[in-house]
Amino acid sequence: MTLFVSHSSQDKAAIQDLLKALRDARQHVWVDETLGGGDAWWRTILEEIRGCDVFVFALSNNSIASKPCQAELRYAEALRRPILPVQVGPVDSMRLTPLAETQVIDYRNPTVDSGIQLIEAVHELKDKLEPLPSPLPEEPPVPFAYLMRLGHTLADPELSARQQAELVSELKAGLREDGADPAARRDIARLLSKLRDRPDVTYQARNSIDALLKSVDEEPATAAAAPITVPGAPAEPESGAVTADGADAAPPHAPKVGKSHRPRARWVIAGGAGLAVLIAIVVVAVLLLRPKPGPAPVSLESILLSDAEINSITGTSNMAKTPDNQGKTFKDVSKAVDVSPRWCMGVLYPGADLTYEDSGEKQLDWAALEDSGGWVRAGEGNHHFVDQAVAAFSTRDQALDFVRRSANEWAACDGKTVTATYLDNGRAYTWVVENLTGHAPQITQMYRQQGNVASYACQRVLQAASAYVIDVKVCGDHITDQGSVIAAKMAVKVPKSAGPKF
Template sequence: MTLFVSHSSQDKAAIQNLLKALRDARQHVWVDETLGGGDAWWRTILEQIRGCDVFVYALSNNSMASKPCQAELRYAEALRRPILPVQVGPVDSMRLTPLAETQVIDYRNPNVDSGIQLIEAVHELKEKLEPLPSPLPEEPPVPFAYLMRLGNTLADPELSARQQAELVSELKVGLHEDGADPAARRDIARLLAKLRDRPDVTYQARNNIDALLKSVDEEPSTEAAAPVATPGAPAEPESGAVPAAGSDAAPPHAPKVGKRHRPRARLLIAGGAGLAVLIAIVVAAVVLLRPKPGPATLSLESILLSDAEINSIAGTSNMAKTPDNQGKTFKDVSKAVDVSPRWCMGVLYPGADLTYEDSGEKELDWAALEDSGGWVRAGEGNHHFVDQAVAAFPTRDQALDFVRRSANEWAACDGKTVTATYLDNGRAYTWILDNLTGHAPQITQMYRQQGERPSYACQRVLQAASSYVIDVKVCGDHITDQGSVIAAKMAVKVPKSAGPKF
């Protein structure tokens, strides 16, 4: 009679009390403590899940963010194994977990009562054990299998520039999606370093790898990975921390804005004449030292074209934007669309999170226009669609470098057939990509819909203008170079002398 304990590798310390309590109650516990990775490791785990009497899920933010834990949980549910969720760490929202309707035992601070509750729940669930379904459900794939595949590719004696670009792009996607998992993050870093140190690595690939490795060295920016304060234990303020909003206190060692500190001087002033001279000096100082107003901060929205301008260029009359299809942050495309191959997402979607995250951009604004003003996706009928975005970077060089890196990623998709499947309704759209044209500061790429309407196409344009990046997609029948025209008109609105003010 076996209990399978599913847990995140980040919770090894947190589950020790749970394991001890189960073993002290003479329960046979199986937990992945010594196995490595790969096919054999995953086959052993799945075999243990099939043979267990109770599937114990060590619930925490870490396990909810873990691909292996989620795959194990779904497989146990498909096998009709009794599931016992035991909370061992913080959970941001229990309602958003797949176990929201299941009673959870809180074992973060174990005591006699929670120990009794735990063992009673184990015995009750064992009595509810059902036979395995026949036929057995499909086995989940090995988590992070793509890393093993990429490792095998890196073992090849020669890699073309295109192969290197594909490797970098796929590892970038992996870092975005799996970077919160420490083991996956380490493996991605090792593969990137291995590619960078190859004698045949291209200059562009090495630059892109160095940028990715810099982000690997930083802490992953996910809520699951962020430290969570224990209830009842107030967090200690860090040295030099900025005070909370609304506080009148200034940060330690921070200069007060707008004031200049000068050494005190003793002035000996005699009579009215001396006072007049002093007043004159003070007035002159105020006039001379008053800060001159700088150039007004440019609104990114002012760079976007109006509905009338877009319709004129696209040869349409009724395209319009709505509040639902515009925004001031990059789009969470990776959470809404499954793109295959994944690294081609940036070619299909302007302003995408996977493209702009960790790019150095400081601000982004976008708007999409459609025939009816509603939300109908590109590729639906003969639907006209224009997506325009503009991103502000701190310097011209950073904007130009972003276009250069994107050119390398887009080129890795030359000639590929790419499928975009929307997760809300399962609709899939398949596109055939042409080759990349141009180079920084402007690149373009066409892609056409496969199947029913070969005349339906989209043009993507990415252009650096001063310290801004203009990001455009235009779709419809008989699209030629309308995207470049839109980008050029947007570039005219960018000030040539000064960059964005942050």
């Protein structure tokens, strides 16, 4: 019989006891130990899964998070292969695994009993083997196939600025989605380095790549432990030190002539006077150098336009914010909607996590307005929709640089047909993106709903104002440049100081 062992590449050491136990029991084991990647590698794996008698899943946090492992498991289930989960590493919550209802053999610390249990389970499952279904289920796609495609693109002798921006955007999205996988993270870093080192790389692409590579290299920061002060007796003063209460600390080189207490008294008095002068100097310096109090920190919510202002600009009368459509951090858009191509997410959604995460923004506030009657997504029933957001950065340069980088990413979507599929109900909306217009500090882009006879469209506007970034989307059946008007009115409310106070 053939056993297929599915495991994470991070668990190679952890599965050695499992492999030895199976082989010692004269089981024929197939495990991916020498193959590389690509189509041929994946075809071989799928062929071995189809031919196995028992599918052994090496269960751990690593395999649960691994895209290849999960694809292998789903394919084995679709093929009706007997599944044997064997725990080889820590699992945060067994109830949340895809094998929660399947009996799991704990093989983290192998014993004679667990070895017997393992082999007995293999034989029991082998007896339950069913014929392959006919027709065969659809084969899962090659994991991280987009990395191979991008590698082929990078082999081209010439890449336009638009192609480079598209590559950077897709690798950034891949880093967010697949960065937890060590192999994918390494491949993404290699592709970024390969693009950065090209002779035709643009200045903008190089800057974006450097920022991404820095995030690849950095480990999660841990705060350094602060010194701990324990109340108690003061430390014994060094020889010659002046104590706070003028205690018996002998001055250096105390005179040997005259009464012993007189020189000590003079020393303490002189020391006290010197200390007083020093304190006075420090106090004066602090008062002189202390920065003048600046204006109170601005509330980001105060920069957002009111319902009345929005209705006036869009020519509507019943658009309003709702409690569910407001927030004070970037939106987890990537967890709610699948955008294809995914690097165009920032074009469709203001305040999106994929756009603002690791951007350097310090605060973000957003609010969406819609026609009365409850939440309806843009593109549904030609309803009017406005999404406004404002993000605070530490400096003007950071805000301006964010718009510059976004311009490259938006330009990569020029002329693209973009589909947004919502994960809660499977509804999909398809948009045709027009060309980017403008450059930092303000960029705009229109996109229209495909097949909509009412010419339903949305305008996106991104504008740097002082140390803030204004992020707007306005949708409807009569949209021209209302988004720019909204952004301009928001910019008027931005304080003209060097930046927000954090």
